[in-house]
Amino acid sequence: MTDTRKPVEDILTDYDIFDPEFIKDPYSAFSEIRESGCPIAHTERYEGSWLPTRYDDVVAIAQEYETFTSQSILVLPPIPGQNEGQYGGVKAPPISSDPPEHHWHRRLILPVFAPQAVAKYEQGTKDLCNSLIDEFIDKGTADVAGDYAQHIPVRVIATLLGVPLEMESDFTAWVRAALENITDVEGRKWARQNIIQFFLAQVEDRKNNPRENDFISELMNTEVEGKKVPLDYVLGVCNLMLVAGVDTTWSAIGSCMWHMAQHPEHRKALRDNPELWPTAIEELLRVYAPVTMARVLSKDAEFQGCPMKAGDRVLMAFPAANRDPRQFENPDEVILDREHNRHVAFGSGIHRCAGSNLARLEVRVALQTFLERIPEFELVNPDDVTWAGGQVHGPRRCMVKF
Amino acid sequence: MRVSVDSGSCHGHQMCAIAAPEVFGSDELGNATVLIAGDIPVELQAKARRAEANCPERAIIITE
Numbered sequence: 001m002t003d004t005r006k007p008v009e010d011i012l013t014d015y016d017i018f019d020p021e022f023i024k025d026p027y028s029a030f031s032e033i034r035e036s037g038c039p040i041a042h043t044e045r046y047e048g049s050w051l052p053t054r055y056d057d058v059v060a061i062a063q064e065y066e067t068f069t070s071q072s073i074l075v076l077p078p079i080p081g082q083n084e085g086q087y088g089g090v091k092a093p094p095i096s097s098d099p100p101e102h103h104w105h106r107r108l109i110l111p112v113f114a115p116q117a118v119a120k121y122e123q124g125t126k127d128l129c130n131s132l133i134d135e136f137i138d139k140g141t142a143d144v145a146g147d148y149a150q151h152i153p154v155r156v157i158a159t160l161l162g163v164p165l166e167m168e169s170d171f172t173a174w175v176r177a178a179l180e181n182i183t184d185v186e187g188r189k190w191a192r193q194n195i196i197q198f199f200l201a202q203v204e205d206r207k208n209n210p211r212e213n214d215f216i217s218e219l220m221n222t223e224v225e226g227k228k229v230p231l232d233y234v235l236g237v238c239n240l241m242l243v244a245g246v247d248t249t250w251s252a253i254g255s256c257m258w259h260m261a262q263h264p265e266h267r268k269a270l271r272d273n274p275e276l277w278p279t280a281i282e283e284l285l286r287v288y289a290p291v292t293m294a295r296v297l298s299k300d301a302e303f304q305g306c307p308m309k310a311g312d313r314v315l316m317a318f319p320a321a322n323r324d325p326r327q328f329e330n331p332d333e334v335i336l337d338r339e340h341n342r343h344v345a346f347g348s349g350i351h352r353c354a355g356s357n358l359a360r361l362e363v364r365v366a367l368q369t370f371l372e373r374i375p376e377f378e379l380v381n382p383d384d385v386t387w388a389g390g391q392v393h394g395p396r397r398c399m400v401k402f
Numbered sequence: 403m404r405v406s407v408d409s410g411s412c413h414g415h416q417m418c419a420i421a422a423p424e425v426f427g428s429d430e431l432g433n434a435t436v437l438i439a440g441d442i443p444v445e446l447q448a449k450a451r452r453a454e455a456n457c458p459e460r461a462i463i464i465t466e
Contacts, residue, residue, distance in 0.1 A: 059458070107431065114432035115416055278420045282456065340455040341417075348458050352413040357432060 012036055015043045015051055017075060017292070017315070018183055023389030027332065030320035040306050046183075047077045049294070049313040050306060051320075055328075055344070057304060058321035061295060061314055062348040068295035068314055069098050070351060074179075075294050075315055075391050079188050087196050089232040092240035095293075095351060102350060104224050109237060109354055112160075112215065118358040121156055125362055128155055129369035137373060141380060144257040144370070145250075145398040152366050153249035156358070161241055162214045163202060170194070175246045180388045199238040203231065241355075248291050249359045251394020252345075253366045255288035259334065260367065261379045261400045267371055269336055280336040281364050286343035287334050289319045290393050293347065318344045319393060377402035403442045403466045405450050407434045411461035421456045422449035434461065 008014050011032055016022060022029050033041045034053035041051040052058050061068045072078050073096055082088065091097070094106035111117060132151055136142040154172055158165050177184070177191035199216075206217045219237060222229050260267055270276055293316040300309050308314070322343050323331040329340075346353035353359065379385065380399040388396050405425060407418075414432040418425070424446050427435045442450050454462040 110414065110431040114414075114430060115419065115428045282417065282420060339452060342456060342458040342460075344458050346415060349413060352415055356414075357416060 012038045012041045013043070014045070015041050016045050017051075017390045018046075023393070024387050026317075026319060026389060026393060027323055030317065030323060034320065034324060040304055042306070046075075047313070049075070049315050050308060051315045051317060052304075053317060053320040053324070055321040055324035055326060058316060058318065059344060059348045061303070062316060062344070062351065065098060065102075065350055067298055067301050069298045070096055070102075070295060071098065072096075072296045072313070073293050074182065075292055075313075076182050077313070079185055079192065082192070087232075087235070089230075090196055090235045090239060091232075092243065093233055093236045094354065095240055095244065096236070099350070105233070105237075106350075106354065108219070108222055108224075108229070113355050113357055115357045118361055121160070121358065122361060122365060124159060125152065125156055125365045126369055128152060129366055130373070133370065133373050141399060141401045143397055144261070144400050145254040145385075145395040148370065149250050149253035149257060149366065149394075152253060153359075153362055154246045156362055157241055157245040160215055160245075160358075161238060162211065162216060163198075167198075170198075171242060171246065175243055176388075178243050179247045179391050182391060195239050195242060196235060199235050202238070203234060244353075245355050245358070247388075247392045247394075249355075249362050251290035251388065251392050252285065252288060252359065252363050254395040254398060255290065255393075256284045256363060256367055257370065257400070258379070258385060258395050258398050259284065259288065260371065261377055261398070262382075263334070264376070264378075266334065266336060267375060270371065271375065276336050277364060277368070279338060279341070281360060281367075282341050282343060283334055283336055283338045285345040285360070285363070286322045286328070286338075286341055287332070288394075289322045289343065289345035291345070291347075291353075292317050292319060292391055292393075293351075316347070318347060374402050403447050403450065403464060404440070405436055405438070405442060405453075406463045406465075407436055408461045408463060409433065411459045412457075413459055413461075415458055417456040417458065418453035418462055422446065422453040425450050426453055426462075 008016050008019060011029055030053045039054045043049055094102050097105040132148050136147055154168050155165055174191040174194050177187040181187050202216055211217045219234050270280060295314045297308050297310050297312045325331050346356040377400045380401050385395050386397040388394055412434045418434050419427055425438055427437045429435050454464050
């Protein structure tokens with residue numbers, strides 16, 4: 001790709017979340033903004049946005065859903081014309097919904113992701129992790145981002161949705177175009193069309209061949225106030241499950257593997273004290289929170305002295321909030337048994353990530369299974385790790401040897 | 403010590419149940435429930451405090 005971007009002059013007024021330096025290490029930029037006299041930065045790039053970096057500000061904005069709406073939740077503006085045409089109404093409920101619709105949009109899917117409901121995916125996830133490890137364990141090296149982390153969430157989500165696992169590479173390509181390479185508008189259009197067409201065909205197939213215990217069938221047959229939910233909602237939820245459930249968790253697992261490759265003392269601590277796992281997972285999620293969302297202002301509002309206007313975009317940099325020293329002692333340090341950890345890796349308020357319990361399970365099982373089979377491993381070359389960033393931050397190539 | 407959950411603030415992060423699974427659970431939607439109706443036994447009080455310190459919505463209420 002030819003990089004034609006202009007260099008960042010002043011990070012407080014001209015940040016660029018797709019700058020290669022920012023993608024590689026967003027934390028230095030967040031820290032610089034957070035500790036400046038202006039902890040909410042602004043940029044004119046990508047049609048403009050605000051970037052709050054302090055925990056309290058990010059959380060306050062997440063809670064104020066009437067002012068900071070979810071009508072557009074990606075860090076870039078929507079694809080031109082996305083809301084027009086036959087499938088213009090297909091969004092990604094409930095993440096793209098505002099109250100009052102948000103309430104039923106969310107209520108219908110929450111039971112699928114409650115801890116007691118996702119527990120049934122544990123064994124299958126473990127078997128999947130083991131089969132991936134079988135592929136490379138005898139080689140002595142592996143790309144833990146590309147050969148391991150990448151394959152876990154997409155297959156878990158495909159299983160949950162009841163769609164063909166053989167299409168894994170298509171799903172991954174669509175999701176990457178929708179969330180990673182999002183400065184490429186044509187790629188995003190291509191991804192959106194493919195995702196909608198794919199799920200339309202899945203819905204049609206279920207009309208002709210009804211299935212039992214099938215997520216999409218149950219969604220199609222759900223009634224709200226005596227009426228079946230609209231097709232746009234069914235397609236939108238499927239769209240969300242795929243797009244939000246794949247790249248995000250893949251990134252979290254990849255970052256955790258990258259961390260573990262560099263911290264033999266943490267591998268040992270978890271091996272010697274398995275009771276550390278629950279807090280360790282929360283701590284890793286805090287430090288390596290992959291997702292930045294966005295909100296759009298419904299009206300002009302002054303927030304912490306910033307003159308925000310109706311229609312302005314605010315980036316919900318949860319990874320920045322999670323490293324605010326005002327909220328977390330030694331925020332850049334991974335402390336496996338951290339006592340106070342109100343992290344917002346999964347957001348805050350009414351849009352808390354609906355799939356958080358499944359994501360947690362996947363991250364934990366992926367790490368536990370790998371550490372069990374391959375207790376000692378290290379990075380082949382720290383400078384050779386590549387990263388995705390902007391909307392979702394995580395390694396895309398991360399070679400380890402063992 | 404007694405604990406309760408402000409259901410208006412809880413958004414189902416489940417971080418209380420992770421910190422103190424003996425004290426907090428999950429309803430059908432994944433929102434927090436309190437599993438111990440009366441006094442929290444002494445041996446679980448540290449965990450209950452930890453649960454409070456891990457709730458991003460500050461929805462856990464501890465009364466002593």
